[in-house]
Amino acid sequence: MSVNFDFTGKVAFITGGGSGIGRSTAVEFAKAKASVAVVGRTDSANQETVELVQAAGGRAIAINCDVSDEEQVKNAVNQAINAFGRLDFAFNNAGIEPQGAPAAEVATDEWNRQISINLTGVFFCMKHQIPEILKQSGGAIVNTSSGAGVKGFPGAAAYCASKFGVIGLSKAAALDYAAQGLRVNVICPGIIETPMMDRFSGGTEEGRAAVIAQEPVGRMGRPEEIAGTVLWLCSDLAAFTIGTAVVVDGGQTV
Ligand code: NAD
Numbered sequence: 638m639s640v641n642f643d644f645t646g647k648v649a650f651i652t653g654g655g656s657g658i659g660r661s662t663a664v665e666f667a668k669a670k671a672s673v674a675v676v677g678r679t680d681s682a683n684q685e686t687v688e689l690v691q692a693a694g695g696r697a698i699a700i701n702c703d704v705s706d707e708e709q710v711k712n713a714v715n716q717a718i719n720a721f722g723r724l725d726f727a728f729n730n731a732g733i734e735p736q737g738a739p740a741a742e743v744a745t746d747e748w749n750r751q752i753s754i755n756l757t758g759v760f761f762c763m764k765h766q767i768p769e770i771l772k773q774s775g776g777a778i779v780n781t782s783s784g785a786g787v788k789g790f791p792g793a794a795a796y797c798a799s800k801f802g803v804i805g806l807s808k809a810a811a812l813d814y815a816a817q818g819l820r821v822n823v824i825c826p827g828i829i830e831t832p833m834m835d836r837f838s839g840g841t842e843e844g845r846a847a848v849i850a851q852e853p854v855g856r857m858g859r860p861e862e863i864a865g866t867v868l869w870l871c872s873d874l875a876a877f878t879i880g881t882a883v884v885v886d887g888g889q890t891v
Pocket of ligand 1: 653656704827829
C-alpha cells in the first residue's frame with residue numbers, strides 16, 4: 638500500500654537519520670520529494686542514508702552532529718539552511734536506549750546521558766529549528782518519544798523520564814506556536830525492528846521472542862510503519878493535529 642504525499646520544494650531535518658527509524662523516514666520524505674538533511678553523530682551512517690535517498694531519486698546532505706551539544710545543533714541547522722535555503726519539517730528522533738538498571742542503581746552519568754541526548758537534544762533542535770521554520774509561515778515538527786513516554790517500564794527510569802519529558806516539552810511548544818502555523822506533535826513507537834532494538838533484545842532468538850511477547854500484534858513494527866505516521870503528521874492531512882502524542886505500537890501500551 639502506498640500513500641503519495643507531495644512535499645515538493647520542502648526541506649526536512651531528521652536527527653538519528655543514520656539508522657533505523659530516522660533512516661527509513663529520510664527515504665520516505667525523499668520519495669515524497671522533500672530535500673533531506675540527514676543529521677547524526679556517525680558520519681559514515683549518515684552518508685549511507687544519503688545514498689539510499691539518492692537511490693530513491695531524492696536530494697540529501699549528511700550533517701555530523703551530536704544533538705546533546707547546542708553549538709553543534711546550531712551549526713547543523715545552519716548547514717541545512719545553507720544547503721537548501723529553508724526549513725519546513727523537523728523529525729527530532731535521535732536517541733539512545735535504556736541500560737536496564739533499577740532506578741536507585743542508575744549511575745548519575747548514565748542519567749545525565751539519557752536526559753541530555755533524548756530530551757535536551759530535542760530541546761536544542763527545536764530551539765534552533767523553530768526560527769527557521771517560522772520564516773516559511775510555519776511547518777511541522779515531530780519529536781520521537783516512545784511507549785516509555787506514556788507508560789512506565791522496569792529498568793528504564795532515566796529513559797522513561799526523558800521520553801515523558803519529550804511529550805511535555807512538545808505539548809508546551811505546540812501551544813507556543815500553533816497560531817503561527819507551526820505544528821508540533823510527538824510519535825511514540827512500540828517495539829520496532831532497528832539496530833537499537835537489536836542491541837536492546839541482544840539480537841538472539843530468545844531476546845527477540847521476549848520483546849515480541851510484549852506486542853499484542855505478535856510481531857515487531859517496521860521502521861516504515863513509523864515513517865508513514867511522521868509524514869502524515871507533517872502533511873496538510875494533519876492540519877488540525879496539534880500537540881498530540883501519537884502512539885504507534887501494535888497495541889503494546891493499550
Ligand atoms: P537506532 O539506534 O537505530 O537509531 C538512533 C540514531 O540516533 C542512530 O543513528 C544514532 O547514531 C543516533 N544518535 C544517538 N545519539 C545521538 C546523538 N547524541 N546525536 C546525534 N545522533 C545520535 O534507533 P531507532 O530504534 O531507530 O530509534 C530512533 C528513536 O526511536 C530513538 O529516539 C528511540 O528512543 C525511539 N524509539 C525506538 C523504539 C524501537 O523499538 N526501536 C521504540 C520506541 C522509541
